[in-house]
Every structure is written in C-alpha cells, then in structure tokens.
Amino acid sequence: MNAPIPQSLTASPAWRALNVHAAEMMPTRIMDLFERDAERHRRFVCEDVGFYLDYSKQRVNGQTMSLLQSLARQQGLDQWRNRLFSGEHVNNTENRAALHMALRAPRVADFRDDGRRVGDEIHQVRQRMRAFAERVREGDWRGATGKRITDVVNIGIGGSDLGPRLLCTALAPQIDGPRPHFVANVDGAELHAVLARLRPETTLFVVVSKTFATQETLANALHARAWLISSLDIDAVSKHFVAVSTNREAVEAFGIAADHMFGFWDWVGGRYSLWGAVGLIAMLALGPQRFDDLLRGAHALDTHFRRAPLEHNLPVLMGLLAIWNNNFMGCASHVLAPYAQRLSLFGGWAQQLEMESNGKGVTRDGFAVDYRTTPVLWGHVGTNAQHAYFQMLHQGPAVHSVDFILPVFADHPFRDMHRKLVANCLAQASALMRGKTADEVRAELQSKGMEGDALQAAIPHRVFPGDRPSNTLLLPRVDAFHLGALLALYEHRTFVESVLWGINAFDQWGVEFGKQLANRILDDQQAVALDPSTDELMRKVQFHAR
Ligand SMILES: O=P(O)(O)OC[C@H]1O[C@](O)(CO)[C@@H](O)[C@@H]1O
Numbered sequence: 001m002n003a004p005i006p007q008s009l010t011a012s013p014a015w016r017a018l019n020v021h022a023a024e025m026m027p028t029r030i031m032d033l034f035e036r037d038a039e040r041h042r043r044f045v046c047e048d049v050g051f052y053l054d055y056s057k058q059r060v061n062g063q064t065m066s067l068l069q070s071l072a073r074q075q076g077l078d079q080w081r082n083r084l085f086s087g088e089h090v091n092n093t094e095n096r097a098a099l100h101m102a103l104r105a106p107r108v109a110d111f112r113d114d115g116r117r118v119g120d121e122i123h124q125v126r127q128r129m130r131a132f133a134e135r136v137r138e139g140d141w142r143g144a145t146g147k148r149i150t151d152v153v154n155i156g157i158g159g160s161d162l163g164p165r166l167l168c169t170a171l172a173p174q175i176d177g178p179r180p181h182f183v184a185n186v187d188g189a190e191l192h193a194v195l196a197r198l199r200p201e202t203t204l205f206v207v208v209s210k211t212f213a214t215q216e217t218l219a220n221a222l223h224a225r226a227w228l229i230s231s232l233d234i235d236a237v238s239k240h241f242v243a244v245s246t247n248r249e250a251v252e253a254f255g256i257a258a259d260h261m262f263g264f265w266d267w268v269g270g271r272y273s274l275w276g277a278v279g280l281i282a283m284l285a286l287g288p289q290r291f292d293d294l295l296r297g298a299h300a301l302d303t304h305f306r307r308a309p310l311e312h313n314l315p316v317l318m319g320l321l322a323i324w325n326n327n328f329m330g331c332a333s334h335v336l337a338p339y340a341q342r343l344s345l346f347g348g349w350a351q352q353l354e355m356e357s358n359g360k361g362v363t364r365d366g367f368a369v370d371y372r373t374t375p376v377l378w379g380h381v382g383t384n385a386q387h388a389y390f391q392m393l394h395q396g397p398a399v400h401s402v403d404f405i406l407p408v409f410a411d412h413p414f415r416d417m418h419r420k421l422v423a424n425c426l427a428q429a430s431a432l433m434r435g436k437t438a439d440e441v442r443a444e445l446q447s448k449g450m451e452g453d454a455l456q457a458a459i460p461h462r463v464f465p466g467d468r469p470s471n472t473l474l475l476p477r478v479d480a481f482h483l484g485a486l487l488a489l490y491e492h493r494t495f496v497e498s499v500l501w502g503i504n505a506f507d508q509w510g511v512e513f514g515k516q517l518a519n520r521i522l523d524d525q526q527a528v529a530l531d532p533s534t535d536e537l538m539r540k541v542q543f544h545a546r
Pocket of ligand 1: 157158159160208209210211212213214217270271356508511
C-alpha cells in the first residue's frame, strides 16, 4: 500500500486563512492601524526575562496574530516544544535529540537522552572546565617553560567559533583572564596575523571541533602546533594544547591526551554548542562566574519559552512574525540591526543559526516545500549600518523586515553618546514605518524656498514609501545574563519557524557537498575533472603547480 501523501502546508486551512487575510492587510498602512487602536503600542508588546519586544510596527492586527497562532496550533508547536525538551529525536535525519537547553539548566533538571539523565555528565564537564579555567586564570597552570598563560587562541569554525567569539567580543570590558584570540579560516592569513602577536611560551590553544575532522580547524591546529614546537619542543604540546570535541580518538590521534579534552555529546548541534565546553575560551577569559550568568540568562529564556502561552511568548511571537513577513507579506530578507557596538558579531552568529538550521528545501519527511523557508538574514550594527545599507531599506523597491535590538543602558561613561544611539535607533524604526509622502516632501522643500521644475524634479527622490515592518527589542544592557537570554531567544525563534515550516532545524546536509568536492580537488592522486569552468579556473590559479 502506498504511504499517504501528507497535505501540503500551503493547502492547509490555517495557511489558506492567512493568505486571505494577508491580501486584506497588504494595502493597510501601519500608521492607520495606530489610528484605529489607541492602545496598539501597549497591546502589541511582550515583556519577560528583562526584554521588552514592541511589534506594533509590524503590519499585523489582532486577527493576524490569532491566525498565526492557529497556524502554530495546526503545526503542533506545543507538541514539538515538548518533544524538543523531552529529548525526543527531533533531529530525525541524524536520529538525535537536540538538547542544548540541558547545557544551561540546573544539574537537577530532568533532561534525558534516550531515557538517560544527562545532568550529571554535563556538570562533570563543567566542573572540569571550571577547575581548568581557574588554574589558568590564577597562574597555577603554566606553560612548558613555567611562564604564566597570557593568551588563549580558539581554533574552530562555524559553531565552534562564532558563539565563543561573539561572547568574548560582547563582554570584552569584563575580560579579566587571559586575552582571547580566534582563528577559524583556512586562509592562513588569519592564523599568521594572530601568531604574529603571540609568544609560544605564554599561549594556550583550545582546538574546538565537534567532529575533530573539519579541514579548516585541523589545518590551523597543525600549523599552530608546528609554530609552538619550533620554538619549544614536542613535549610542550601537553601544556599548550587542549581540545573540545565529541571525538576522543581523533583528539588523541592529534596528540592531545584525553584528560586535556573537554567533551560534549552528539545531541548538541554545532551551532547550539556554545553553552558547554565550546564556551571554554569564554570561561577562561571572563571567569566561571560570568559564564554561569550567561547560562542563567539562557535558562531563564528556556523556561519562558516552555511555559509562557503562545500569545505572550517571545520566541513564538518573533517566529510567527518572521513567517508572516517572509511567507505572507513578501519581505525580501530579514535584517538584524543591533544598536550596540558590542553586538557587532551577533549578525554572523545568527546567520549560521538561522540559515544553517532553516535553509532547507524539503520537509522532515523529505517532501519538497512549495513555500519559502529561511529568509536571507543579514545586518550589522547601528548606527554604522545607517551609512551603508539603510538607504535600500528606506527607498529600495523591495521590503525587508528588521529587528532593532537596543540596550537601554550603556556601560561606558559617554552618556550623551548613548542618547544619540538610542535616538537613531528609534528614529530609524519610526521612519521605516511612517515613510514620507510627496505632499510632505513638497511642503518641506517649499518651506526651504524650492519651487517650479526644480521642486517637481526633487520630489520623487525624497519620497519614502514607509510601511516597512520592524520589531524593536529592548534589553537592559549587554551583560552575560541578557546575552545568554538573547541568544537563547533567537535559538528558539529559529525552532519555532522550523516547526511551522515542517522542516528539521538540526541537520545541515547542505554543507557536505562542497566539502566533498574540495577534497576531490585536493586529492593529488586523482586527475580531477569537475566541469569545464572549474577545470579552467584550476589551470588559471596554477593549482597543480602549488
Ligand atoms: O565543530 P566541527 O565539527 O569542526 O564543525 C564546525 C561547523 O561545521 C558545520 O558542521 C558545517 O558548517 C557546522 O554545523 C559546525 O558548526
């Protein structure tokens, strides 16, 4: 008997109802929605774990939100949330759980993988990390020549780099341990630049790789080791290299002893791994206490996600709004605009999170989707972004949705500058929504004395269409607690989207093919012929002469 073909999402009742509603909402001006509802700015908000999310600048009304919640119910969001937290194998293509929330939960929390409690193992690793971090920070763990460790280099890529790098950048003013450095790219320029600043005797390398098979990481680690050995000796490796991985054999084969390895588990996806041993460099640099604060913040957000009703649930609301903009409002992409210099790496971290998780073209069961999944996610810090791509956001023909992320309090002494930062953030969100009509432009230019043909010619260039939707997410400040909560918020937002799209957010088969081809090109034993264009490019770069 043939397996039944599942009903397509786009033909489902909740999706169709949203389609009809979207056609009604499309011509609606967001500003008019404020006129119809004097309480809108208080109604379309959500507050918890220190965050204040204002989504009143989205083209939504009460009906939109209840239709989106119907879609969430139809897609079984409640049940999927329970499956995620109860350790079911939600990552079906790899037959694994996705239990990163366990890494930030109290030891007694009842997280289970295949029925086995995971709390004790997690906390044993954390205890080892803590003991090691304290030894290094206190100068008890020393380099091979007896010198104190002053610098730590994290060698890893993707999820083994972006999270810890973001943490160390965002919390830089609180670093009171060894200086953190990061090397990810197989472009040796990065390693070269980092090593040029360091002395082997006082440097510790943390090689981070879930698989310990990643080309970039192994290449960087091998060169770093050669650099160390060339000025010390082979025995120095044990004092200057530790590893973070799930692959003990490969770590030992590299020459790092098992008791210098900090483990994690296959139920932690690379891009969700920051909360365990992958965060080691952050613990070294910032101290175990701040690392605990980070985990507490993430756990508080987990609890909120698990308990808050859909209509007052931050990641659920943000996920639903993302789907509304992406699948019903025709937004071309989603922009992250943190108005916080210390969150300058947030966009890169979120890109991997969202696009590696939700950049899928088939459902969990392998059926091709007939709707868009992840939008392109991009962006950089405000106000710098205003002097780069905001022109397009305001006046380009395509509409892009934006998340403005703004800490209420600064942690620097220049209060007047923080006022300016806040003013810019609020102004941009308002301008994107309000726009400016031809009549407003005309009146403005006439008041400055412009008239006649010059006036007519100038008007179209200065009109702003408006109705460009955004969220504004306030957080008290960029501290470890709220940073943890912020990252967990976006993790769960990503999960919510995946559930609504019916896809598996926890695999990443799409990154494999290119890796395979690169290995074929590198394999000197094979005369590779890929395609005429690539073969010609290989000749041009004199690949085989290298
Ligand atoms: O930690 P590893 O195994 O070196 O992998 C690094 C990264 O490579 C990927 O597998 C693919 O980009 C990511 O998911 C992961 O974060």
